[in-house]
Amino acid sequence: MNPYLSLRNVGKTYPTPKGSAVIVEDFNLSLRQGEFVCLIGHSGCGKSTVLSMVAGLNPLSSGEMILAGKKIEGPGPDRGVVFQAPCLLPWMTALGNVQLGVDQIYPQSTRNQRREIAAKFLTLVGLGDAVHQKPPELSVGMRQRVGLARAFALDPRLLLLDEPFGMLDSLTRFELQQVLIDLWNENQKTALMVTHDVDEALFLADRIVMMTNGPAARVGDILEVSFPRPRGREEVMAHPDYYRLREYLIEFLEEHAYPQQTPPPGSAKPQADAASYHAMVEHARVPVGND
Amino acid sequence: MKNFRFKFDWVVLPAIGLALVLAIWSASSETWAGKLPSPGQTWDKSKLYITEPFAHRGVQDQGIVRFTLYSLILVAKGYALALLLGVPLGFCLGLSDFFTRTFDPIFQILRPVSPLAWLPLGLVLFHKNEPAAIFTIAICAMWPTVLNTAVGVRSIPQDYLNVARVLSLSRTRTLFSVLLPAALPYMFTGFRLSLGIAWLVIVAAEMLTGIPGVGNFLYQEYNSGIFEHILLCIITIGIVGFAMDRIMSIVENNLKRVFA
Ligand SMILES: Nc1ncnc2c1ncn2[C@@H]1O[C@H](COP(=O)(O)OP(=O)(O)O)[C@@H](O)[C@H]1O
Numbered sequence: 001m002n003p004y005l006s007l008r009n010v011g012k013t014y015p016t017p018k019g020s021a022v023i024v025e026d027f028n029l030s031l032r033q034g035e036f037v038c039l040i041g042h043s044g045c046g047k048s049t050v051l052s053m054v055a056g057l058n059p060l061s062s063g064e065m066i067l068a069g070k071k072i073e074g075p076g077p078d079r080g081v082v083f084q085a086p087c088l089l090p091w092m093t094a095l096g097n098v099q100l101g102v103d104q105i106y107p108q109s110t111r112n113q114r115r116e117i118a119a120k121f122l123t124l125v126g127l128g129d130a131v132h133q134k135p136p137e138l139s140v141g142m143r144q145r146v147g148l149a150r151a152f153a154l155d156p157r158l159l160l161l162d163e164p165f166g167m168l169d170s171l172t173r174f175e176l177q178q179v180l181i182d183l184w185n186e187n188q189k190t191a192l193m194v195t196h197d198v199d200e201a202l203f204l205a206d207r208i209v210m211m212t213n214g215p216a217a218r219v220g221d222i223l224e225v226s227f228p229r230p231r232g233r234e235e236v237m238a239h240p241d242y243y244r245l246r247e248y249l250i251e252f253l254e255e256h257a258y259p260q261q262t263p264p265p266g267s268a269k270p271q272a273d274a275a276s277y278h279a280m281v282e283h284a285r286v287p288v289g290n291d
Numbered sequence: 292m293k294n295f296r297f298k299f300d301w302v303v304l305p306a307i308g309l310a311l312v313l314a315i316w317s318a319s320s321e322t323w324a325g326k327l328p329s330p331g332q333t334w335d336k337s338k339l340y341i342t343e344p345f346a347h348r349g350v351q352d353q354g355i356v357r358f359t360l361y362s363l364i365l366v367a368k369g370y371a372l373a374l375l376l377g378v379p380l381g382f383c384l385g386l387s388d389f390f391t392r393t394f395d396p397i398f399q400i401l402r403p404v405s406p407l408a409w410l411p412l413g414l415v416l417f418h419k420n421e422p423a424a425i426f427t428i429a430i431c432a433m434w435p436t437v438l439n440t441a442v443g444v445r446s447i448p449q450d451y452l453n454v455a456r457v458l459s460l461s462r463t464r465t466l467f468s469v470l471l472p473a474a475l476p477y478m479f480t481g482f483r484l485s486l487g488i489a490w491l492v493i494v495a496a497e498m499l500t501g502i503p504g505v506g507n508f509l510y511q512e513y514n515s516g517i518f519e520h521i522l523l524c525i526i527t528i529g530i531v532g533f534a535m536d537r538i539m540s541i542v543e544n545n546l547k548r549v550f551a
C-alpha cells in the first residue's frame with residue numbers, strides 16, 4: 001500500500017555567518033492514511049523545522065514530500081496547522097477565525113452554510129457558547145480549542161500540530177488532549193504532531209517517531225503504540241505495555257540527552273526543556289520502581 | 292480622599308497654571324510689551340466674535356466658530372488627500388525592501404520641507420488658491436502616516452502572516468483581513484500626528500493664499516492693527532488643535548484595545 005504522506009531524504013540547511021548549518025538530514029518517514037504519528041526529540045533538534053516544511057511554510061533544502069500522490073509545494077488549506085501559540089487574529093471573533101479558513105475551502109457555499117460549519121466545529125471543541133467572543137476574552141486553553149476547531153474545520157488531508165499544548169497547565173492539557181482525540185475519533189485525519197510529553201504521545205499516537213539530536217537530525221527510532229481505540233486515559237495507563245513503552249521512549253531520550261552541541265546563544269528554551277525532561281524521568285521512575 | 296486628589300491634579304493645578312500665565316501676560320502688556328493687549332482688553336474686543344460665533348457681517352468679519360469651520364473644512368480636504376496618499380505609500384514601504392531602498396531617501400529629503408516652501412509650488416502647479424492649499428496640507432501632513440503605516444506593516448507578527456499563508460488567503464483577503472487590521476493601531480498613530488501637522492499648516496496656507504478662515508483672519512487683523520484678535524485666533528487654534536488630538540488619541544487607544 002502506498003503511504004499517504006511520505007518524506008523522502010528530506011534535509012534542511014540554514015545559511016549562517018559561520019557557514020551552513022545542517023539542521024535535518026536524510027529524514028525519511030511515511031504515514032498511512034488516518035494514522036496519528038507523534039514526533040518527539042530534544043528541544044532544538046529540528047522538530048518544528050520538519051513540521052513547517054510539511055506545512056509548506058519553510059522550503060526544503062533537499063529531498064521531497066508527497067501528500068496524497070502530489071508533491072508538496074508551498075502552503076495550502078489541505079493541511080490544517082495548529083501552532084504552539086494559538087495564532088488567532090485578535091480582532092475577529094472565535095467564529096470569524098474559524099470561518100476565515102472555511103471560506104477558503106468552500107467558496108461555492110453560501111455565507112450561512114460556511115458560518116454553520118464553523119459554528120459546528122466550535123461546538124465540537126466545547127465552545128458553542130463562546131462563538132462570538134474575541135480571543136483576548138478567552139483563556140489560553142479556550143484559544144487553543146479555537147485553533148483545533150480552525151484546523152479540523154478545513155477538513156484537511158493532513159493535520160500538523162506543533163506542541164499545541166506545550167504552554168498549557170497540566171489540567172488544561174489533559175482536557176485538550178481529550179478534545180483532540182474526540183475530534184480525531186469523529187474524523188480520522190492523518191496527523192503529525194510534535195510533542196515533548198511522552199505520556200501525551202502514548203495517549204494519542206499510533207506510532208511515535210523519535211528524532212536524534214541535531215545537527216543533522218534524522219529519524220532515530222520508531223515505536224508502535226497499539227493500544228486499542230477509542231482510548232481512555234485510564235485504560236491506556238493501566239495497559240500492561242504502558243510502562244514498558246514509556247521506559248523505552250525515556251531511554252531513547254536519555255541516550256540522546258544533553259546534546260554535545262552548546263545551545264544556540266540567546267535561547268533559554270533548552271534549559272527549560274532539561275528541567276521538564278528531568279521531571280519526566282523522575283515521574284517515570286516511581287511506578288517502574290514499584291514493579 | 293482620592294476624589295480630592297483627583298480634583299487637585301486635574302482642576303486646581305491647571306487653574307493655578309492658567310492664572311500664572313494670565314498674570315505674566317497682564318504684567319507684560321503693562322511693562323515691556325506696550326502693544327500687547329491685556330487679557331481684559333482682549334476679552335472686550337473679542338466678546339462679539341465669541342458670543343455670536345456664527346455671525347457673517349462681511350468677508351473679513353465673521354464669528355470665530357464660523358472662521359474655524361472654514362479652516363476645518365479646508366484641513367479635512369488636505370488631510371483626506373494626505374491619508375489617501377500616505378497609506379498606500381506606507382504599505383509599499385512596509386512590504387517591499389526594494390521600494391524602500393528606491394524611495395526612502397527621497398522621502399527623507401522631502402519630509403522636512405516647510406509648508407511655506409510648498410505653497411508657492413502648489414500655486415505654480417495648480418494656479419488656484421484652494422488646490423494649492425490642499426496640496427500643501429497633504430504633502431506636509433502625510434509623512435507621519437507614511438512612516439507609521441510602514442512600521443505597522445513591518446511589525447505584523449509572523450504568526451498572523453503564517454495563518455494567512457497556511458489558509459492560502461488571496462492577496463485582497465490577506466490585505467483586508469490580516470494586514471490592515473494588524474497594522475491599524477500603528478497607522479492610527481500616524482493619522483493622529485498627521486492631523487496635528489495639517490492643522491499647523493492651515494494658518495500658513497490661509498495667510499499666503501487669502502482663503503478665509505481662522506488663520507487668514509489672524510493675519511488680516513494684524514494688518515488692521517487689531518492685535519486683540521491675534522490673541523483670540525491663537526487661543527482658538529490652540530484649543531481646536533488640542534481637542535482634535537484628544538479625540539484622535541481616544542480613538543487610537545480604543546483601536547489598540549481591539550486590535551492588539
Ligand atoms: N531561520 C533559521 N536560521 C538558522 N537556524 C535556524 C533557523 N530556524 C531554526 N534554526 C535552528 O534549527 C534548529 C532546530 O529548530 P527547531 O526546528 O525549532 O527545533 P525544535 O522544534 O525541535 O525545538 C535549532 O537549533 C535552531 O536554532
Ligand SMILES: [Mg+2]
Pocket residue numbers: 047048049
Ligand atoms: Mg519547536
